[in-house]
Amino acid sequence: xxxxxxxxxxxxxxxxxxxxxxxxxxxxxxxxxxxxxxxxxxxxxxxxxxxxxxxxxxxxxxxxxxxxxxxxxxxxxxxxxxxxxxxxxxxxxxxxxxxxxxxxxxxxxxxxxxxxxxxxxxxxxxxxxxxxxxxxxxxxxxxxxxxxxxxxxxxxxxxxxxxxxxxxxxxxxxxxxxxxxxxxxxxxxxx
Amino acid sequence: xxxxxxxxxxxxxxxxxxxxxxxxxxxxxxxxxxxxxxxxxxxxxxxxxxxxxxxxxxxxxxxxxxxxxxxxxxxxxxxxxxxxxxxxxxxxxxxxxxxxxxxxxxxxxxxxxxxxxxxxxxxxxxxxxxxxxxxxxxxxxxxxxxxxxxxxxxxxxxxxxxxxxxxxxxxxxxxxxxxxxxxxxxxxxxxxxxxxxxxxxxxxxxxxxxxxxxxxxxxxxxxxxxxxxxxxxxxxxxxxxxxxxxxxxxxxxxxxxxxxxxxxxxxxxxxxxxxxxxxxxxxxxxxxxxxxxxxxxxxxxxxxxxxxxxxxxxxxxxxxxxxxxxxxxxxxxxxxxxxxxxxxxxxxxxxxxxxxxxxxxxxxxxxxxxxxxxxxxxxxxxxxxxxxxxxxxxxxxxxxxxxxxxxxxxxxxxxxxxxxxxxxxx
Ligand code: SF4
Ligand code: SF4
Ligand code: SF4
Ligand code: SF4
Numbered sequence: 002x003x004x005x006x007x008x009x010x011x012x013x014x015x016x017x018x019x020x021x022x023x024x025x026x027x028x029x030x031x032x033x034x035x036x037x038x039x040x041x042x043x044x045x046x047x048x049x050x051x052x053x054x055x056x057x058x059x060x061x062x063x064x065x066x067x068x069x070x071x072x073x074x075x076x077x078x079x080x081x082x083x084x085x086x087x088x089x090x091x092x093x094x095x096x097x098x099x100x101x102x103x104x105x106x107x108x109x110x111x112x113x114x115x116x117x118x119x120x121x122x123x124x125x126x127x128x129x130x131x132x133x134x135x136x137x138x139x140x141x142x143x144x145x146x147x148x149x150x151x152x153x154x155x156x157x158x159x160x161x162x163x164x165x166x167x168x169x170x171x172x173x174x175x176x177x178x179x180x181x182x183x184x185x186x187x188x189x190x191x192x
Numbered sequence: 193x194x195x196x197x198x199x200x201x202x203x204x205x206x207x208x209x210x211x212x213x214x215x216x217x218x219x220x221x222x223x224x225x226x227x228x229x230x231x232x233x234x235x236x237x238x239x240x241x242x243x244x245x246x247x248x249x250x251x252x253x254x255x256x257x258x259x260x261x262x263x264x265x266x267x268x269x270x271x272x273x274x275x276x277x278x279x280x281x282x283x284x285x286x287x288x289x290x291x292x293x294x295x296x297x298x299x300x301x302x303x304x305x306x307x308x309x310x311x312x313x314x315x316x317x318x319x320x321x322x323x324x325x326x327x328x329x330x331x332x333x334x335x336x337x338x339x340x341x342x343x344x345x346x347x348x349x350x351x352x353x354x355x356x357x358x359x360x361x362x363x364x365x366x367x368x369x370x371x372x373x374x375x376x377x378x379x380x381x382x383x384x385x386x387x388x389x390x391x392x393x394x395x396x397x398x399x400x401x402x403x404x405x406x407x408x409x410x411x412x413x414x415x416x417x418x419x420x421x422x423x424x425x426x427x428x429x430x431x432x433x434x435x436x437x438x439x440x441x442x443x444x445x446x447x448x449x450x451x452x453x454x455x456x457x458x459x460x461x462x463x464x465x466x467x468x469x470x471x472x473x474x475x476x477x478x479x480x481x482x483x484x485x486x487x488x489x490x491x492x493x494x495x496x497x498x499x500x501x502x503x504x505x506x507x508x509x510x511x512x513x514x515x516x517x518x519x520x521x522x523x524x525x526x527x528x529x530x531x532x533x534x535x536x537x538x539x540x541x542x543x544x545x546x547x548x549x550x551x552x553x554x555x556x557x558x559x560x561x562x563x564x565x566x567x568x569x570x571x572x573x574x575x576x577x578x579x580x581x582x583x584x585x586x587x588x589x590x591x592x593x594x595x596x597x598x599x600x601x602x603x604x605x606x607x608x609x610x611x612x613x614x615x616x617x618x
Contacts, residue, residue, distance in 0.1 A: 023433035027322050031430075035315050038298060042308050049307055059534045071393045081226045085215025121222040128227070149215055162283050162391070165290045166378040171509070174534040182305065 049180040051167045055153035057177035060142035064154055065135050067169045074160035075136035075169065077114070077129050083151035086124035091147030092140035093117060093127060109139050131157070239282070240309040246277065247316055250332045254596065255324040259436050262607065264598035267330050271337035279334035279390045288313045288333065289423040290381045292365065293372035300373035317423075321430040325438050329417060329424060329595035335386050336417050339409040340597060346456055347412050354458060355578055357419040362570040365422035370563045374555050376508040380422060413456020417595060428592040438589060438596050441606040445586035451600035452587060459593035460600060463584045482576055489568035497564025498557060505556040514549040517542055 053064075053075070064075040093115055098107045103117070114133035118126045129152075136154060144152040156167075156178070170178035250270050257266040278287070291314040298306035317328035331337045349357075368380045381387075385402035388394035408415045417424050440451050440460070452460045497504075505511045513531055520532055521542060528536070535545075589600075601607055 020433055024322075024435060027430050027433050031315065031319055031322055034295075034299075035311075035319075038295065038306060038311050038315075041298065041302060042306060042311060049305060057538070059530070059537055061530045061534065063530070069391065069394045082217075086218045087215055120224050121220060124218050124220065124224075126224075126227075147214075162285060164285055164381065165294070166381040171377065171382075174529075174531040175538065176509075176534075180305075 049182055050158055050163065051156050051161060051170065051178055052181045053153075053155050054177045054179065055150075055155070057175045058138075058141070058154055058173075059175045059177075060138040060145060060154070061174050062138050063172050063174070064169050065137040067172050068136070069162065069164060069168050070160065073136040073169075074156055074162070075154050076131050076134045076157050076160075077136065077138075077140060077152055078155045079127055079129050080151045080153065081126070083149050084127065085149045085151075086120060086126060087148065088123050088125055090117075090125065090127060090144070092144030092152045094143075096143070096147070109143050111135075111137060111139065115140060127152075243278075243282065244309060244312050244316075246273075247313070247332065250274065251317065251320045251327050254327040254330045254332060255320065255436075258327065258330065258438050258596045258598050258601075259324055262439075262442070262598070262601045264601055267598050268341075271331035271341055274332050274334045274337045275341065278332075279338065279386075283387070283391050285381075285387065287335075288317050288328065289335070289421060290378065290384070292423060292426065293368055293378045293380055296369040297372045297375065301375070318427065318430055321427045322434055324436050325431045325434045325591055325594060325596045326424070326427050327596045329427065330597050333423075334390070335421070336414060336595060338386060338389075339406065339414045339416060340456070342406055342410050343413055343456055345411045346453065348453075348458060349412060354418070355574060359570060359574050360419050361422050361425035363567060364420060365425050366563045366566050366570070368422055370504070370559050371507055373559055374505070374508060374552065376505075385416065385420075413458075414595065418457055418593075424595075431594065432592040434591065437591055438594055438598075440587065440589060440600045441604045443606040446606060447586055448605060449587070450603040450605065454599045454603040455594075456597060456599060457593050457595055459590045459595070461584060461588055461590050463586055463588075464581055466581060466583045478580075482572075485575070486569070486572045489572040490565045491568070493564040493566070493568025493571070494561045495564065497560040497567065501556040501560035502553060504560055505553050508552050508556075510545065511549050511552060514545050517545060 065073050068074050092109060094107055095109050100107065105113070108115070112133045112135055114130045114135075116128045116130060118128070120126050138154055141152045141154055144150055156169075167178055167180075250273065254267055254270055257263055291310045294304075294306055294310045295314045298304045317332070320327050329336045331340065364380075368378070371377050371379050383398065385398055385405055387402075388399035389402045389406075405416050447463060449462070452462060454460075506515070513535060516529065516532055517535060520528070
């Protein structure tokens with residue numbers, strides 16, 4: 002079985018030997034990587050979810066346009082417990098509004114997604130119709146600048162596709178979007 | 193001290209931005225109750241379990257079909273299921289191809305949380321490739337399955353073109369890892385050509401690219417798999433040395449060439465006789481040549497990439513922001529871009545950003561150098577591969593390239609004439 006005595010066989014034998022070496026190396030590396038990573042994983046979650054940090058968001062408007070979905074997975078959320086229930090709502094009316102009526106030219110929301118209901122003098126309740134909201138952040142900007150900041154944007158988990166890399170996070174100027182584990186849940190304002 | 197003061201002020205600023213109670217909470221007299229808000233909870237975790245189970249089940253099924261049964265029919269069904277489920281229903285995210293980046297990042301940076309499903313998506317197909325070859329590619333990967341399902345004709349590309357193009361997956365893999373470990377961007381996800389088709393939406397340019405690839409794969413097998421897919425490159429390493437291997441036929445090859453034309457990825461190599469017998473001296477000379485050429489290529493690659501590392505680092509958002517801020521500081525402009533508005537609005541300082549960017553660029557210098565070395569290595573090995581030829585007595589599968597699609601089985605006459613060979617010879 003010596004290579005010198007049997008020159009015809011030697012390349013085959015050598016190849017077999019190299020194959021075996023390769024197999025061993027491959028198997029070893031799989032075990033190594035899997036083992037190394039598995040030791041890190043126990044604290045990690047089954048999934049991670051993209052969420053906006055409302056404290057960082059500057060309401061730039063890119064959330065509306067950069068989501069991979071045709072209608073963005075980002076929606077406006079209203080934290081009622083933070084809201085002042087104002088009549089002159091900074092998120093509902095445009096800043097230059099002359100008369101407080103619901104004519105479209107007075108309203109901020111381009112899709113009419115904000116509904117207003119009279120509660121008692123002088124309070125009004127505002128609700129977002131999520132099916133209409135496109136996440137453009139106009140109302141959020143108004144509310145953050147002139148009101149209590151109770152309107153804010155958030156990525157809705159039931160709509161979001163959980164892209165491995167969120168296309169909005171790539172362009173968010175405020176670095177407000179990051180992936181959070183399940184137990185952090187929604188980054189909400191009213192809790 | 194300055195730094196502490198600075199963090200304190202920025203903290204205060206943030207707090208102020210968060211709790212703007214310009215208007216007091218109303219005292220309702222009419223007994224108004226705050227509405228209960230229900231936030232939809234994701235049922236993701238359940239689907240993730242289904243994903244993994246299906247992944248393992250389909251891969252086992254394919255392994256059984258190609259290794260034990262040598263038949264292709266089940267693979268067609270697996271392809272259909274995979275395209276429907278992993279592709280259209282689950283919108284192709286997260287896939288094994290993209291998981292390379294998460295794994296690379298978590299290996300480089302232990303603070304990055306790697307979800308267990310992503311690890312499994314990464315490691316299971318590799319483990320199967322180590323055992324049975326690239327059974328994941330056969331039909332479980334929705335991208336491969338989609339290309340396979342539309343494939344009709346199988347025009348062969350020239351050998352030199354094929355080997356030149358097949359360097360691309362490796363380079364793509366190296367850059368994907370480089371951009372992932374520096375936390376810049378996930379290029380595999382960003383430039384994924386098929387995801388737009390599965391989601392029926394998204395970046396228009398990429399959808400066009402995906403459609404072009406699909407049209408190409410009507411005429412020649414799996415262009416994406418062969419000339420782009422970085423995960424395929426990784427799997428080929430393990431498939432090359434796998435424990436069980438796909439065989440065209442369990443019987444003796446009769447060198448009829450039929451299987452050669454059937455293989456969509458050109459993995460079946462014809463018999464070849466080395467005319468010039470290499471003597472010992474020549475062999476040693478060849479080895480010495482390699483020993484010189486390889487290091488030269490590796491070092492050149494490393495140096496070139498190190499030289500380019502500052503330009504490469506522009507892929508990181510913060511580096512681009514830093515450039516913008518520098519421009520603005522040098523020649524103040526009145527109308528600020530959204531990025532600058534956010535930067536100044538959040539009260540971040542130039543010094544803090546510069547410090548961050550310097551760290552990023554240091555990372556880039558290190559990782560680009562390593563990446564450059566690997567690029568040199570890949571090119572070197574490809575060149576060596578082109579210059580050497582193995583002697584083959586019969587048609588053989590190159591297992592690194594074989595995607596275990598099983599198309600050759602049906603073409604081999606030895607697989608058909610099972611019965612009556614005895615009576616025929618009479
Ligand atoms: S992209 Fe960022 S800053 Fe702009 S609206 Fe979305 S979260 Fe806010
Ligand atoms: S203004 Fe924009 S973000 Fe606010 S509710 Fe309307 S669509 Fe949604
Ligand atoms: S992860 Fe994808 S689907 Fe979700 S918000 Fe970001 S871009 Fe949209
Ligand atoms: S080579 Fe890549 S795209 Fe093709 S089947 Fe394999 S993993 Fe999928």
